[in-house]
Amino acid sequence: MTINTTVIGSRYAGTSTLFSILDILASVGRDWEMLHGLPSKVPVFDVSLRTSDGAPYWDINGRKITPDAMLSEAPAPDLIIVPDLHIDPNAGVPDDMKPVADWIGAAEARGAIVTSVCSGTMLLGATGLLDGKEATTHWGFADMLDRNYPEVKVCRDRILVPAGEGHRIVTAGGASAWADLMLYLIARFAGADEARRIAKIYLIDPHLDGQLTYASLTTARQHEDHLIAQAQVWAAQHYETPSPVAAMAERSGMTERGFHRRFKKVTGQAPGDYIQTLRIEEAKQLLETTATPIDEIAAEVGYSEPSSFRSAFRKRVGISASAYRKKWQALAPVHA
Numbered sequence: 001m002t003i004n005t006t007v008i009g010s011r012y013a014g015t016s017t018l019f020s021i022l023d024i025l026a027s028v029g030r031d032w033e034m035l036h037g038l039p040s041k042v043p044v045f046d047v048s049l050r051t052s053d054g055a056p057y058w059d060i061n062g063r064k065i066t067p068d069a070m071l072s073e074a075p076a077p078d079l080i081i082v083p084d085l086h087i088d089p090n091a092g093v094p095d096d097m098k099p100v101a102d103w104i105g106a107a108e109a110r111g112a113i114v115t116s117v118c119s120g121t122m123l124l125g126a127t128g129l130l131d132g133k134e135a136t137t138h139w140g141f142a143d144m145l146d147r148n149y150p151e152v153k154v155c156r157d158r159i160l161v162p163a164g165e166g167h168r169i170v171t172a173g174g175a176s177a178w179a180d181l182m183l184y185l186i187a188r189f190a191g192a193d194e195a196r197r198i199a200k201i202y203l204i205d206p207h208l209d210g211q212l213t214y215a216s217l218t219t220a221r222q223h224e225d226h227l228i229a230q231a232q233v234w235a236a237q238h239y240e241t242p243s244p245v246a247a248m249a250e251r252s253g254m255t256e257r258g259f260h261r262r263f264k265k266v267t268g269q270a271p272g273d274y275i276q277t278l279r280i281e282e283a284k285q286l287l288e289t290t291a292t293p294i295d296e297i298a299a300e301v302g303y304s305e306p307s308s309f310r311s312a313f314r315k316r317v318g319i320s321a322s323a324y325r326k327k328w329q330a331l332a333p334v335h336a
Contacts, residue, residue, distance in 0.1 A: 003189050005047045006077040008100060008123075012085040015061045017117060017178050021081055022047055024182045024198060028190055032197040044190045045079075052100060060086040071103050079113045079185070080104055082120035083178070089119075089144045093126045101126035108168070115170040115185070117178045124171065125149035133163040135171040143268065157318060160184055179204045225266045227252055231259075232267070232274075239278040240302035245271045279303070280316050287325040294321050 007021055029041030051057065054070035082104070087094060093101065105127040108114045116124050121137035122145065124130050131151035136158040137144075146154045155161050159173045160180050172181040183204065187195035198204070231248045238244060248271060249259035263271045279301040286297045298309035313321045 002043060002046045003078045004075045005045045005079040005081065006050050006071070007047060007081045007083065008071070008104075009049050009051045009057070009059075009065055009067050009083075010085070010097060010100070011057050011059055012087055012094065012097070013059055013083045014086060015059055015063045015065075017083045018049070018059075018065075021083060021117075021178055021182065022049060024179075024202065025186075027201065028186055028194060028198060031201050032194075035201070044186075044194075046075075052103075071100070076110060077107055077112050079189075080107060080115065081181075082114075082116040082123050084118035084138070085120050085122060087119060087122065089141050091144075092148055093122050097123060098126060105129060113168045113170070115172070115181060117172045117181055118174055121145060121171045122148070124169070125152060129169055130163070130171075133169065134158075134161050135163060135169075136161045136173045137171065138174045147268075225262070228263055228266045231263065231271075235271075235275060235278060239275050239282070240300065242302075242304075244275050244302075275302075276312060276316070280313060283309070283313060283321070284317070284324065287321060288328045294325075297321070 025045040025047045028044045033040050048068040050069050050071045051067045054067050056066045059065050118138040119141045134153045134155050136155045142156045159177050162170045183195045249256040252259050282301045283297050295306040298306045303309035
């Protein structure tokens with residue numbers, strides 16, 4: 001059985017993810033056989049790049065892309081893949097993508113399996129298909145997904161989330177999670193052995209640690225509350241001090257309870273969580289760029305007990321501080 005697969009192109013899509021998806025699905029049953037002198041198999045995926053009008057377009061990186069067909073052309077898809085979308089995380093899905101969302105919803109109603117990569121989950125959110133279901137997206141768009149589609153159960157730390165009856169909706173986290181989604185789909189439709197072969201050909205390792213290890217402090221929710229904005233500026237400079245939340249409340253002239261309520265309403269985070277985020281972000285920078293002992297980093301960012309820091313770090317990042325340092329310092333330049 002050949003799976004008719006539509007990859008959705010648009011001027012918001014990134015070049016590399018889009019063509020990586022097209023390339024890897026086309027290689028199933030072909031490239032392993034070529035490397036081992038075996039005859040090619042019948043293609044598992046019949047993949048086409050489609051847009052609303054089928055006309056050439058320039059993508060977000062200025063590359064001219066020529067689609068294979070319009071979305072409305074036959075054959076109807078068995079599988080739909082929405083790649084990453086370079087859109088404003090403080091806004092909604094662009095108006096010109098809403099007809100595409102309607103098309104996806106109609107295709108799913110006819111039986112298509114619907115998937116997304118990275119911020120492409122926003123388009124699935126606009127279809128309503130994610131309401132009441134778990135979903136993931138790039139860590140930088142998790143707040144947007146939560147804010148714009150409150151019925152969605154956002155799984156911020158997950159790389160891959162199959163959801164719904166028969167797992168007919170699948171969302172993947174960051175942009176490089178296209179690889180995790182492809183291996184999942186290949187295993188699902190062509191078998192685990194084929195997925196392992198493709199992983200070996202492309203040197204792909206699944207992101208078993210989740211995406212928290214890649215996340216960083218995103219831009220806080222935009223607001224015009226000057227009192228809270230001043231508190232955020234102060235926090236960025238004094239997060240390591242003892243009892244910073246009480247100090248922020250005192251500086252605001254409000255009761256601590258009233259400040260807490262107002263801060264959370266405006267920013268979406270409790271002030272204590274906001275301070276923890278600032279501390280962990282600074283710790284990550286120090287782990288990435290210095291050889292300072294971990295206990296000293298803990299004290300420097302405001303933790304009096306190293307064990308509290310280690311626990312908070314693992315909870316928010318998904319791995320230990322020492323594992324995080326090892327992971328990212330491997331990217332440090334080598335000096336002769």
